[in-house]
Amino acid sequence: MNEPEIHTTDYEAALREAGVRITRPRRVILGILADMGDHPDAMEIFQRAVAIDSGISLSTVYRTMKLLEGIGAIHRHAFAGGPSRFEPAVGEHHDHLIDIDTGDVIEFQSDKIEELQNEIAHRLGYEIVHHRFEIYGRKRKKR
Amino acid sequence: MNEPEIHTTDYEAALREAGVRITRPRRVILGILADMGDHPDAMEIFQRAVAIDSGISLSTVYRTMKLLEGIGAIHRHAFAGGPSRFEPAVGEHHDHLIDIDTGDVIEFQSDKIEELQNEIAHRLGYEIVHHRFEIYGRKRKKR
DNA sequence: ATGCAGTTGCAAATGATTTGCAACTGCATT
DNA sequence: AATGCAGTTGCAAATCATTTGCAACTGCAT
Known part of the structure; x- marks a missing residue:
């Protein structure tokens, strides 16, 4: 239970x-x-x-x-x-890749990004509350 | 000229x-x-x-x-x-850190992010059009 | 200088979200 | 279980950001 x-x-x-x-x-x-x-x-x-x-x-x-x-x-x-x-807002934080043709939203997770944001915020004298990382892309057509 | x-x-x-x-x-x-x-x-x-x-x-x-x-x-x-x-949209691409208390927008640039987005998009089978990385933070108070 | 397709200003339309208000309902207290 | 009332709700109207229809205007190619 x-x-x-x-x-x-x-x-x-x-x-x-x-x-x-x-x-x-x-x-x-x-x-x-x-x-x-x-x-x-x-x-x-x-x-x-x-x-x-x-x-x-x-x-x-x-x-x-x-x-x-x-x-x-x-x-x-x-x-x-x-x-x-x-x-x-549940579980691991994740980010999004948005397909600009279809509007689909794909989730992904990257520890490097989490690291990176901390590093950058720290460098600028800030304390992170949250972040947002969105990639806008188009499906690579296989050839 | x-x-x-x-x-x-x-x-x-x-x-x-x-x-x-x-x-x-x-x-x-x-x-x-x-x-x-x-x-x-x-x-x-x-x-x-x-x-x-x-x-x-x-x-x-x-x-x-x-x-x-x-x-x-x-x-x-x-x-x-x-x-x-x-x-x-001029010059080097940059991202933003938004001060959630004041609303100030601070620009920053990170090559690592540029790399990272390429890596991730590629892994997911996408071709990047553009991305957005925003950190929402609060000024770290010096002590 | 001329003509007309591209632009503009204005007002009204649209789309997302918020809010005022009177009626309703959890829930802590009898 | 009945009571009381502050927190919530539904509805309609209000607000905010943005878009659009339309008739008047104006770049700019000729």
Whole structure:
């Protein structure tokens, strides 16, 4: 009964800790977050939520995402010209490669980057809070 | 007549090459870009432009930024919850450290990052178009 | 000097996100 | 289990950034 998986209850615990109420809409959204493998935007999360409980409003999705972002449970990614996309802040930090033709988001992880950011921030007299490394690329066609 | 500096005329040459007209509003905006040392958003550029020529509209600023971005003359940076900020795409590529308390943007350059992105993109079967590396940090207080 | 396709300013439209407010509901307390 | 009320919610309207339709204007090739 202690799988290394993420469950709604983990988020609930985090929320309780943050001193907020576990309401019906929040439980639904938490459930969606728990098993999303992609990086949906607020509207997409809203649609999934409505499919589960038609009474949920888009405002609540936005409010909940902001709340979760505030307690560090999710990360927000801002893309130029589009809505923010979210992903659970769970496990190892990773970065993204965005396919500029298809919009696909590929995750990758590199210890060197983690090192590098520390080195650079230190050199500039800063303490890192977080970083973002995104590569925008196009699939290399095999020939 | 070939200084390594950036002048309005350099942008003009790039625009002409792209087959667009050099109009009065564009010349004003180009002039602003030529000597901006910061990373202003469209509204800020608009205000500087109006100070030079009161007839310029915000739409034109947006249209021009999009145009310049398209020909690669400037870079757009999207920040969560705020407007896009622009900077001339001139010289060596650099990345940013954002001070999360003050919003200051500090530029830095690292060859290692350039290497790393190539390595990673290659590993994933992609060809890099561009990348973005941002460190969000807080000033380390000296003790 | 002339013509017209490329540009512009303005206002209205769009898209993402936030907010005011009155009704509702967790949940700590009886 | 019933009570009270501060935290939440849904809805609609507001806000912010950005885009777009359109008629008037203007570079610039001729």
